[in-house]
Amino acid sequence: MDETPLTTPGFVGKRRRDSGALPPGQYLTKDFPVLSAGPTPSILLSAWEFSVVAENGATRTWSWSQFRELPSEGITTDIHCVTRWSKLGTHWEGVSIDTLLRDVETSAGFAMAHSYGGYSTNVPLADLRSGKAWIAFRFDGKDLEPEHGGPARLLVPHLYFWKSAKWVRGLSLLPQDEPGFWEQRGYNMYGDPWREQRYTGD
Amino acid sequence: MEGTAVHGRLSWHVAKVVDRRTETETARTLVLDVPGWPGHEAGQHVDVRLRAADGYTAVRSYSIASAPNGERVEITIELMLDGEVSPYLVETISLGSPLEILGPIGGWFIWTPDQTEPAQLIAGGSGIVPLMAMIRTRKNAASPAPFRLIYSVRSPNDIYYAEELRQLEVEASGVGVTFNYTRVAPPQWPSTPQRIGPSLIKATAFASSQNPIAYVCGPTGFVEVASRLLTQAGYDASRVRTERFGPTGTPDSRDDAAVGGAGALPADSR
Numbered sequence: 001m002d003e004t005p006l007t008t009p010g011f012v013g014k015r016r017r018d019s020g021a022l023p024p025g026q027y028l029t030k031d032f033p034v035l036s037a038g039p040t041p042s043i044l045l046s047a048w049e050f051s052v053v054a055e056n057g058a059t060r061t062w063s064w065s066q067f068r069e070l071p072s073e074g075i076t077t078d079i080h081c082v083t084r085w086s087k088l089g090t091h092w093e094g095v096s097i098d099t100l101l102r103d104v105e106t107s108a109g110f111a112m113a114h115s116y117g118g119y120s121t122n123v124p125l126a127d128l129r130s131g132k133a134w135i136a137f138r139f140d141g142k143d144l145e146p147e148h149g150g151p152a153r154l155l156v157p158h159l160y161f162w163k164s165a166k167w168v169r170g171l172s173l174l175p176q177d178e179p180g181f182w183e184q185r186g187y188n189m190y191g192d193p194w195r196e197q198r199y200t201g202d
Numbered sequence: 203m204e205g206t207a208v209h210g211r212l213s214w215h216v217a218k219v220v221d222r223r224t225e226t227e228t229a230r231t232l233v234l235d236v237p238g239w240p241g242h243e244a245g246q247h248v249d250v251r252l253r254a255a256d257g258y259t260a261v262r263s264y265s266i267a268s269a270p271n272g273e274r275v276e277i278t279i280e281l282m283l284d285g286e287v288s289p290y291l292v293e294t295i296s297l298g299s300p301l302e303i304l305g306p307i308g309g310w311f312i313w314t315p316d317q318t319e320p321a322q323l324i325a326g327g328s329g330i331v332p333l334m335a336m337i338r339t340r341k342n343a344a345s346p347a348p349f350r351l352i353y354s355v356r357s358p359n360d361i362y363y364a365e366e367l368r369q370l371e372v373e374a375s376g377v378g379v380t381f382n383y384t385r386v387a388p389p390q391w392p393s394t395p396q397r398i399g400p401s402l403i404k405a406t407a408f409a410s411s412q413n414p415i416a417y418v419c420g421p422t423g424f425v426e427v428a429s430r431l432l433t434q435a436g437y438d439a440s441r442v443r444t445e446r447f448g449p450t451g452t453p454d455s456r457d458d459a460a461v462g463g464a465g466a467l468p469a470d471s472r
Contacts (some may be wrong), residue, residue: 006302008252010294014286015262025261035446037310039429039439081362084261086399124213147426185309186212199307201211 021078022086023193029085034147037181041117041146041167048151050135051170052100055108060100064151069137071094075134077157079164080193091141094134094155100127100171108173112180113154116167121180122189123156124165125173132158135168160191160198214251217275217301225362228281229328231267232294234301239273242266244339245312245332245417246447248277248305250344252287262287265331265419265445266306267363269338275303278362280328308437311417311445320408321467322437323351324398324428326420330362332421332445337370337377350378350408354398354424357386380406398424403431410436417447 022028051061062070075092111125127133136155139142144150149166156163162182183189188197196202221233247265252310268276281292295301313321313336323333329352340349355361361381370377382402383395416437418428425446435440 005324006253006300008290009296011252011254011260011290013252013254013258015258019369025259033447034426037443038218038444039433040426041439084342092280113283164458172262181310186307199212 021088023080024196025198026080026084026086027100027194029087031085032087032148033081033083033085035081035083036147037119038117043116043146043151043167045151049169050100050152052104053170053172054104054106055173055175058105060104062100067152068137070099072137073134075136075155075157077155078098079157079161082160082162082191084199085192090157091139092134092136093138094136094152096131097128097133097135097171098131100135104173106173108175110174110177112172112174112178113163113165114170114172115165115170116169119165119167119181121154121163121165122174122178122183123159124177124190126170127156127159132156137197151190158192160188160193161185163191212304212307214302214304217303219295219297219299219301220274222295222297225278226360228292229278229362230281230417231276231278232291232295233268234275234277234303236273236275236303239275240306241270242275243312243314244269244335246306246308246335247332248275248303248307250277250287250291251302251304252290253302259382260286263307265335267331267334267338269335269342271342278328278331278334311419311443313339315339315345315347315418317415318345318347320348320350320412322408322414322416322432323349324407324416324418324420324432325351325353326424326428327355327360328362329418329420329424329445329447331419333417334363334366336417340377341375346376348376348408350377350380350406352380352382352398352402352406352428354382354384354420356384358383358388359386378406398431399427400431400434403435407432407435410438413438414441416442417444418442420447422446 021083045064048064053059072095078088112122114120133156135152137152153167154165186200188202191197215236217234217236220235223231248265249261249263251261253259264277267278279288279291281366282288325333367379382398385395416432418425425444429442429444432442
């Protein structure tokens with residue numbers, strides 16, 4: 001990838017990276033850093049809704065209590081942030097996107113996740129299906145804290161973590177891929193950490 | 203406007219350190235000459251890559267401190283004692299050394315001179331860095347946009363760019379500067395050291411009726427508090443832009459890794 005590997009004079013490094021388990025350019029953290037584009041929204045469960053809007057406009061909506069009646073599952077997964085931290089073996093509980101899409105008729109290839117607060121991010125629909133993505137509402141056995149996206153966030157752990165939209169309120173299904181919030185601002189349309197797709201065109 | 207900051211694919215540049223400045227006992231500014239630098243906007247950041255002789259690399263993000271100025275780019279780095287990259291950049295690197303940088307990165311936490319609305323800046327510690335780039339860019343562009351800065355530090359010794367900030371007040375520059383001290387205040391300071399709170403916002407920030415835009419940068423806990431104070435003061439949440447760094451709730455133990463010596467990275471969820 002680099003035309004001219006440059007050695008930095010006098011730099012030795014600490015080699016904290018456990019390179020086996022980590023995608024390229026990532027380092028391990030035991031903390032759970034918070035990064036957001038704006039204030040943390042406070043969302044009342046009584047007002048919370050989650051919607052799936054198909055490309056023909058057909059909409060399915062769940063209230064919090066309806067959502068929590070859906071079958072959920074435990075998820076143990078590694079997560080990788082584009083700001084280069086990775087956290088291994090995180091524990092979540094969430095509702096599989098497959099469950100939410102079960103009765104939705106669609107031939108869309110893409111989805112845009114929308115959040116309370118105005119954030120959005122795009123993900124190919126195939127990356128949300130087949131047990132690869134969830135709407136998560138618990139982390140480490142506790143209700144998901146607002147600063148980490150509570151009451152519920154998208155969890156798509158095989159992509160960089162900005163795709164796992166905090167404070168998620170719905171998915172729009174789209175025939176064509178469109179850029180979301182960060183994708184319009186220099187970040188990659190797909191975001192595969194193992195191919196180090198951080199920025200536009202990587 | 204925003205969204206136009208990054209075009210196409212970013213590339214790595216080999217910069218050269220042409221000057222070093224001491225900001226505090228633990229913070230240094232590196233002045234870099236970056237051949238081929240495409241320019242940047244105030245608030246953006248760069249990735250810095252260090253490579254050991256055996257090929258091992260470490261990459262960290264740092265906010266740009268300088269206004270756009272040709273191929274000159276300045277970054278300010280806070281020393282993290284257990285860090286991997288900041289000790290090298292603060293203590294080891296010498297004048298003339300090469301340094302690989304990627305950027306500019308980020309298209310949300312930016313201020314551009316075509317903005318005319320009041321801008322409320324709030325910095326915690328090294329979170330001043332991208333906000334200083336905004337203040338400098340405003341000055342270079344002779345922008346009339348009213349700016350106010352609230353800069354919270356532990357003690358007077360922790361103030362970055364101290365002389366330049368003092369000059370802003372002397373010059374009636376249109377940038378109001380308010381310091382807040384959390385541990386040690388200067389002699390004769392009217393209040394005891396304290397964290398930022400509603401009374402400080404009420405007394406010194408733009409009123410929400412002036413429809414300001416706000417930029418808040420610092421450790422996570424600080425940004426959570428400051429952005430909440432602004433929304434409680436009536437600021438429109440969609441006009442409060444934040445950059446956070448460091449692990450949750452433990453700003454004092456943050457590693458340089460986490461992002462900014464210098465509040466670099468925008469984003470969530472990221």
